[in-house]
Amino acid sequence: MKRVLVACGNGIATSTVVASKIREYAEEKGIALQTDQCKLMEVPGKASSYDLVVTTGTFGGDVDTPVVRAISLLTGIGQEDTLQEIITKLEQ
């Protein structure tokens, strides 16, 4: 089971929308994954326990875990590319 950390400003609003879109897409593709949500400022402290970090904003600091920016899942512009990038990075 892959683990994805989804982060936004307060870890509640936009990350919820993004997390549910990722889960739906993964289910369609037959990929088992679990999402957790957190605040952007918590990402550097939590990222190492996850296979992938997905954010709707920017956070300070570097993490070793791959990061995908997913504002497209809110705007719709480039949404399919972002979902594909998430799956590709998880399969690496």
Add this chain to the structure above:
Amino acid sequence: MDVAVELKKENILTNLNFQTKEEVLRFLANHLYEEGYVKEEYKKSIVEREHRYPTGLPSAGVNIAIPHTNHDLVNETTIAIGVLDKPVSFYSMEDSKTLLDIQIVIMLAIGEPKGQIEMLQRIVAIIQNEALTKKVLASDSTETIVALLEPALTENK
């Protein structure tokens, strides 16, 4: 499925003229405060949070910002929509150094975050609907805007 928030025409504010995002945010937040939807501290918090975590979203239609802040500052869940005569600069949610010309501001007052996922998803569906956002911008009556947005907020998925 019923949506927990009803779009009220008195919470749709059109023909707004502002120079800065702070003015827009204070105006909409003050409206929500005066109508009793949010606590007084919400007004300050929504501006501070926008500075720390910007909410501007680019769109193929009209760029939209979705300012929101802590749920414990909300008395009753609702949304306020501000339609601006001229765009105002907001920073992009994705890249806080990029400015976007924003002409529709959807201010979220979400009291019970876990229960409002559906509503936020529906708002995202509105943001992604290029034709719909252009129609909202072109409308000058709040009744028209309610009629345009209500199906998107209430129809079954």
